[in-house]
Amino acid sequence: MARATTTSDVFNAVAEPKRREIVVLLAASKPQTVGELVGSMDLAQPAVSKHLAVLRSVGIVNVEKRGKERLYSLNPQSLKPLHDWVHPFEKLWTSQLDRIKRRAEKMAAERAAKN
Amino acid sequence: MARATTTSDVFNAVAEPKRREIVVLLAASKPQTVGELVGSMDLAQPAVSKHLAVLRSVGIVNVEKRGKERLYSLNPQSLKPLHDWVHPFEKLWTSQLDRIKRRAEKMAAERAAKN
DNA sequence: TTGACATATTCCTGTATCGACATATGATAG
DNA sequence: CTATCATATGTCGATACAGGAATATGTCAA
Numbered sequence: 228m229a230r231a232t233t234t235s236d237v238f239n240a241v242a243e244p245k246r247r248e249i250v251v252l253l254a255a256s257k258p259q260t261v262g263e264l265v266g267s268m269d270l271a272q273p274a275v276s277k278h279l280a281v282l283r284s285v286g287i288v289n290v291e292k293r294g295k296e297r298l299y300s301l302n303p304q305s306l307k308p309l310h311d312w313v314h315p316f317e318k319l320w321t322s323q324l325d326r327i328k329r330r331a332e333k334m335a336a337e338r339a340a341k342n
Numbered sequence: 343m344a345r346a347t348t349t350s351d352v353f354n355a356v357a358e359p360k361r362r363e364i365v366v367l368l369a370a371s372k373p374q375t376v377g378e379l380v381g382s383m384d385l386a387q388p389a390v391s392k393h394l395a396v397l398r399s400v401g402i403v404n405v406e407k408r409g410k411e412r413l414y415s416l417n418p419q420s421l422k423p424l425h426d427w428v429h430p431f432e433k434l435w436t437s438q439l440d441r442i443k444r445r446a447e448k449m450a451a452e453r454a455a456k457n
Numbered sequence: 458t459t460g461a462c463a464t465a466t467t468c469c470t471g472t473a474t475c476g477a478c479a480t481a482t483g484a485t486a487g
Numbered sequence: 488c489t490a491t492c493a494t495a496t497g498t499c500g501a502t503a504c505a506g507g508a509a510t511a512t513g514t515c516a517a
Binding site for chain 2: 230236238239241242243244254301303304306307309310312314315316317319320
């Protein structure tokens, strides 16, 4: 078996940094044209279009035709599975008890480093 | 340029379903042996060991030698970057305003489907 | 129709999986 | 020391990228 497709999953789609960048850009400013995205991305147009195709295929972005341009917009709900998976882990590092634990471990590590 | 390494990033490491499964298993029950993980995973031991190696290399899990066994434990903080990236998007789908917006879009889509 | 512009698609190359299988390493008991 | 158990590592085959370059598609204006 080989590596999973980038289009198989929100997790895989978003594993690529440039695609995350696109998501952030679309979240910051409202619907944008491919050209606008290219303008703010240091990546050639074909590459951007391909990334957009991946994001489209997993439902992260929507397209709307507007003359010869295409307006891409973010579909935030699509990121919910990612959020739902990672969110429960938050309590494992925010609890007071855990912060004490980490502090102790850190001190132990420093102690060990001196010997 | 090819696809990024699975060990290059928490995002890439966690893009693989089996590795997410391991993370969940380690979060549920405390430190576990490779054998225990294999026992609850429908995947051969070498494959599990390799996934653990990937998770180790990005700091998602820690190992501790215990005789001939190795105890793997979760390092939850390592997931923080993932959480920090996705969390801001939550408000885009939980706000009352946005729920109304989605509702309207859905109705428009149904209307369009009838025509 | 023709040309110009915006975007998508195709082809190519180098690289990195993932799992199965076989084998190496390492620790412990007897 | 040797056999055994737990885990790690290496090899192989099929697969899938990501970006560059070239080209196709589609839309508008004159």
